[in-house]
Amino acid sequence: VIARVLLIALVVVVAVATYPGTLIESAIVKLSSPRADRSQVSPGLLWLHVEHPGQGVPYIADEQGRSVLLHGAIPASLLEFGASAAAQPGAPIYPLDPAAYDGKCPDAVSAGRYPPLCQADLVQMAAMGFNSVRLPLVWSLLEPQRGRFNQVYVDRIAQVVDWARALGLYVIIDMHQNAYSAFVGAGPGVDLTYNSGAPAWATITDGLPSRELVQGKREANPAVVEAFNNFWYNRDGIQAEYIQAIAYLARRFLDDSAVAGFSVFNEPQPGWNLPPGFEDLLLFPFYRRVIDAITGVGDGLPCWTAFFMPAPCCYPDQGIHDLHHLVFLDTGLAREITDFPTHLGLPLSSYANVVLSIHAYTHIYTFDALAGQTLENATYPWGGYDQSYSLAEREAKAMNAALFVAEFGDSPSQDSLILANQLLEQERHQTGFAFWTWKEKGSGGWGMFDSQTGCLRVARERLLARVYPVASGDANLTYHYDSDTGAFTLSARGSAGQPATFVLIPPEVKGSSAALGAVTATTETRPDGSRMVTAAPSGGDFSITVALAPLVLAGCG
Amino acid sequence: VLGLLSLPFGVFAPFAIWAGTRSLGRIRASDGELRGASRALAGLLGGVIGLSTFLAGIAYWLLAS
Numbered sequence: 001v002i003a004r005v006l007l008i009a010l011v012v013v014v015a016v017a018t019y020p021g022t023l024i025e026s027a028i029v030k031l032s033s034p035r036a037d038r039s040q041v042s043p044g045l046l047w048l049h050v051e052h053p054g055q056g057v058p059y060i061a062d063e064q065g066r067s068v069l070l071h072g073a074i075p076a077s078l079l080e081f082g083a084s085a086a087a088q089p090g091a092p093i094y095p096l097d098p099a100a101y102d103g104k105c106p107d108a109v110s111a112g113r114y115p116p117l118c119q120a121d122l123v124q125m126a127a128m129g130f131n132s133v134r135l136p137l138v139w140s141l142l143e144p145q146r147g148r149f150n151q152v153y154v155d156r157i158a159q160v161v162d163w164a165r166a167l168g169l170y171v172i173i174d175m176h177q178n179a180y181s182a183f184v185g186a187g188p189g190v191d192l193t194y195n196s197g198a199p200a201w202a203t204i205t206d207g208l209p210s211r212e213l214v215q216g217k218r219e220a221n222p223a224v225v226e227a228f229n230n231f232w233y234n235r236d237g238i239q240a241e242y243i244q245a246i247a248y249l250a251r252r253f254l255d256d257s258a259v260a261g262f263s264v265f266n267e268p269q270p271g272w273n274l275p276p277g278f279e280d281l282l283l284f285p286f287y288r289r290v291i292d293a294i295t296g297v298g299d300g301l302p303c304w305t306a307f308f309m310p311a312p313c314c315y316p317d318q319g320i321h322d323l324h325h326l327v328f329l330d331t332g333l334a335r336e337i338t339d340f341p342t343h344l345g346l347p348l349s350s351y352a353n354v355v356l357s358i359h360a361y362t363h364i365y366t367f368d369a370l371a372g373q374t375l376e377n378a379t380y381p382w383g384g385y386d387q388s389y390s391l392a393e394r395e396a397k398a399m400n401a402a403l404f405v406a407e408f409g410d411s412p413s414q415d416s417l418i419l420a421n422q423l424l425e426q427e428r429h430q431t432g433f434a435f436w437t438w439k440e441k442g443s444g445g446w447g448m449f450d451s452q453t454g455c456l457r458v459a460r461e462r463l464l465a466r467v468y469p470v471a472s473g474d475a476n477l478t479y480h481y482d483s484d485t486g487a488f489t490l491s492a493r494g495s496a497g498q499p500a501t502f503v504l505i506p507p508e509v510k511g512s513s514a515a516l517g518a519v520t521a522t523t524e525t526r527p528d529g530s531r532m533v534t535a536a537p538s539g540g541d542f543s544i545t546v547a548l549a550p551l552v553l554a555g556c557g
Numbered sequence: 558v559l560g561l562l563s564l565p566f567g568v569f570a571p572f573a574i575w576a577g578t579r580s581l582g583r584i585r586a587s588d589g590e591l592r593g594a595s596r597a598l599a600g601l602l603g604g605v606i607g608l609s610t611f612l613a614g615i616a617y618w619l620l621a622s
Contacts, residue, residue: 007599011560011606018565019610026617277565280614344614345622394622 017310022280025300025312026346034352034400035297037323038063042257044165047324050353050402051475057393058402059475060326060355060432064499066471070170070260070432071464072132073125073448074407075439077117078156079138079176079196089182089192090140090199096152098159108441113193115439119163124456125438126167127528128465129506132260133169134406134434135160136176140183140199143245154252165258172328172406172434173249174263175242179218180227185210187223194218202238204230219269219333229271232282233308239286240305240315243293247318250294254322261326263406264290267359269333279332279343281311287329289315291349294322299350328357328406331395339366339381339388345398356396357406360388360422364410375417385421389429403429409436409446415459420483423463427480435464456555465506467546472501473537486511488546494519494537503544505531511549517542560603567611570604577601 015021034052041047041063048068051061059067082093093112100106105118125133141153157173164171177197184195184205189212210223218224231239246262253259264287270278285300292298292315300314309315327349334342336359348354362385363369368378381387396403405426410418426433440447448460467481467488477492486509492501505513507529515521515533518540524532535544559573580597 004595004598007595008602011564011599011603014561014564014603015606015610019567019614020564020606023610023613023617281565341618345618346614398618398622 016312018281021310021312022285022346026348029299029347029350030400032299032350035295035323035350036352040324045168045170045257047257048170048260048326048353049324050326050355052352052400053475056475057397058400059430060402060404061475062471064473066473066499066501067430067475067477068432068471069430069468070132070172070404070434071466071468071470072130072134072169072172072433073435073438073464074134074136074174075114075117075121076136076176076437077112077114077439078141078160079114079136080141080182081113081178081194081196082111089195090144092141096141096150096156098152098155101156101159113441113445114437115441117160117438121438122160122163122167122169126169127507127530128461129468129504129530131169131470131504132172132432132434133160133164134172134174134263136174136266138176138196139202139242139245140181140197142248143241144199146199146201146241147244149245149248154249157249158252161253161256161258165256169258170260171258172260172263172326173253174266174328174406175246176266178266179221180224180231180269184221184223184227187211187221189215190221191218198227198231198238202231202241203227204235204238206230225269225271228269229273232271232273232278232286234305235308237306239289239309243290243315244318246290247293247320250322250325251318251320253325254320257324259325261328261353261355262294263328263330263357265330267330267333267336267407275332275334275342276344278334280346283332284329284343284346284348285309285311285313287327288348289313291327291351291354292316293318294320294325294327295351296321297349297351299348323351324353326353326355326402327351328355328404329401330357330359330406336361336365337367337370339383339391341391341395343395345395347398347400354399354401355404356392356399356401357404358388358392360405360408360425362388362422363414363418375414385425386428389425389431393429403431405431405433407434407436411444411446412457412459415463419460419463423466423483427468430477450556453556458553458555461508461553461555462551465508467503467505467509470502470504471499473499474501477501482548483551485548486546486551487548488544490544491541492537492543493541494539496537496539498537500534500536501544503533503535505533505546508551508553509546509549510552511547513544513546515542515544519544558600560600560607563604563607564610567607567614570607570611573600573604574608577604
């Protein structure tokens with residue numbers, strides 16, 4: 001009898017710690033009303049939140065309930081990428097002290113793949129019509145020693161946030177990593193130039209060799225895989241320390257509405273685990289714990305945080321009670337390769353402001369490209385570019401989350417196909433984007449600017465400096481911008497007294513704007529040459545158009 | 558083992574149910590010659606829970622997405 005009871009108890013314990021427990025936990029979350037604080041009104045940039053319509057896909061909205069599209073780029077200059085990484089891993093390439101950027105900009109150095117990020121960069125972003133910036137930062141510079149945070153680095157982040165706020169740009173603070181860490185160790189074929197992430201004390205490789213098993217794939221390294229694995233299983237409490245690091249940032253930017261939110265973990269690799277178990281039982285529960293720590297919503301069961309925390313475990317409230325910021329959650333890396341959901345889409349938190357972030361790299365990192373197929377002859381994804389977006393929309397809806405393209409980009413030679421199609425899908429699915437990357441030196445760079453001349457690539461300016469509705473009272477609007485002709489059409493509906501729709505026209509677009517139907521519209525020309533159309537609905541259907549006219553592009557090449 | 562594996566990996570659940578049912582049947586038919594009914598029962602239980610969870614998860618995805 002004792003043996004029978006013990007065996008059944010074992011089954012129950014394993015069940016609670018795995019899918020059955022997760023399913024019950026998700027059911028409780030689903031039945032809870034979404035929690036967030038929308039009472040605070042910002043004197044500066046409007047607070048963003050996630051709006052949850054009855055049957056539709058949740059979307060990012062502002063204080064007035066208008067749907068908001070975030071368009072922006074990703075400068076990688078606050079990472080520790082660099083040619084000197086092998087000799088001195090984790091060392092910053094550029095000064096961290098904000099004083100080095102006050103009214104000046106340090107010279108770009110040859111060891112750095114990315115030029116320094118300066119105030120002029122954000123001015124350029126705003127001039128292209130961007131309203132946001134995804135700002136990657138790195139754990140190794142934030143917490144170089146366990147439990148000791150680098151205040152100078154946080155001040156540097158705050159400096160960028162200050163610049164952004166002054167220009168009306170939102171900042172997504174992105175806890176970035178690539179191949180886990182620069183401290184995974186040198187080895188055959190391993191180029192640490194592009195490794196970034198965890199500090200040395202949180203890089204536990206268990207003596208596995210650091211070697212590149214697949215040429216050009218820094219992630220296919222046993223030491224990297226083992227280090228990831230140890231992170232997901234909270235070996236030596238390193239996952240808990242990571243959560244503390246995000247809590248530190250959340251505390252610092254608690255009342256700052258210019259910070260749209262926090263991107264918790266860039267491109268999470270599964271370690272030795274397989275989807276969907278990796279996402280459902282390790283990654284998303286980790287995300288829930290981060291949310292628990294910074295918001296205090298407390299979903300899940302209390303657990304010991306110094307050891308492996310099974311899926312239903314929550315994380316202690318850190319007393320920050322950040323119930324305003326968005327929390328951006330990257331899907332597992334396998335989704336980037338498959339363009340297909342690699343999880344069950346279970347709701348993970350009762351916090352309302354959750355955003356599912358996809359990285360859209362169709363034909364770049366998907367199966368077809370890994371199999372060596374060319375863009376013209378690719379046999380995957382079967383659903384084309386739309387496959388990833390249509391499925392992501394369903395994933396977000398199931399998870400009670402808004403959808404955002406936290407990263408996409410391509411080689412400049414493929415812009416006419418990849419970049420153009422990605423932007424088309426983003427319009428169709430009304431998702432915002434962050435473009436990788438802003439500026440990049442060296443040959444083969446993906447930056448918006450030519451790596452040799454430093455000039456804005458004209459093809460990218462044509463595609464990315466777009467006319468778009470930055471905010472709209474009608475979440476069901478449709479719109480299309482034609483980057484060849486400069487023409488734009490938007491169709492929406494609104495009742496009298498509803499919040500106005502704002503359409504941004506970047507300086508490159510010269511066609512005249514017009515409003516038709518039940519709307520009163522005004523157009524303001526701004527100092528940088530861009531125009532903002534404000535359309536207040538008077539009850540009924542309306543449209544906003546920009547007539548076709550040759551674009552005036554400032555870039556070259 | 559299959560029963561426990563089917564909790565994190567639902568794909569094992571049908572095999573756990575098949576193996577658990579078959580083992581229990583053989584143990585009962587052996588008139589005490591074969592032992593391990595508790596383990597077979599635990600495996601069967603794990604398989605049933607694993608399969609139910611797996612189906613519930615798939616159903617949620619289909620209905621909610």
